[in-house]
Amino acid sequence: MTVLDSLLDAARAAQARAHAPYSRFRVGSAILDEAGAVHAGCNVENAAYPVGTCAEAGAIAAMVAAGGRRIAAILVLGDGDALVTPCGACRQRIREFAAPDTPVHVAGPGGLRRSFTLDELLPASFGPDNLA
Structure with a gap:
């Protein structure tokens, strides 16, 4: 199994657990961290729309909670014809x-x-190095 296959499998499992009762648009995401561990997240909607959480944010939180500090690769999985x-x-x-x-x-x-x-x-993003 390749790294990409592992990320896709983890994102699919997370997508299946998404809480999307309003949009019905489930998204899963998976991150490979600097140590080779995979962390997944799904979107979690809320009746107060701005309070929801994206799948990528969930995967990042899972990575940080597990001790990861760098994203080596990330995969985002969504349904439909357009790129998500x-x-x-x-x-x-x-x-x-x-x-x-x-x-x-x-x-x-x-x-x-x-x-x-x-x-x-x-492109030309603002990040931690700008504050160094």
Whole structure:
């Protein structure tokens, strides 16, 4: 099994557990950390819409809670015909823990659809190094 297969399996399992009673749009995400561990998250909606949590945020929180500090790769899985890339806020969340060349994989029900680098999704970004 490849790393990409492991990320896709973890994201699928998380997506199946998403709490999306309002949009009915389930998203799963999985992160490979610097030690090779995989951490997953799903979207969790809330009746007060701005209070919900994206799948990527959940995966990042799981990584940090488990002791991971760097994102080596991330995969986002969503349904539908369009690419389900991280929202702007999640791109910034990913930036906190990832390098510009970190792969961001986007998948759908049939598997991998496209891969980007973080820098392609969030060019000229503001991050921790700006505060050094």
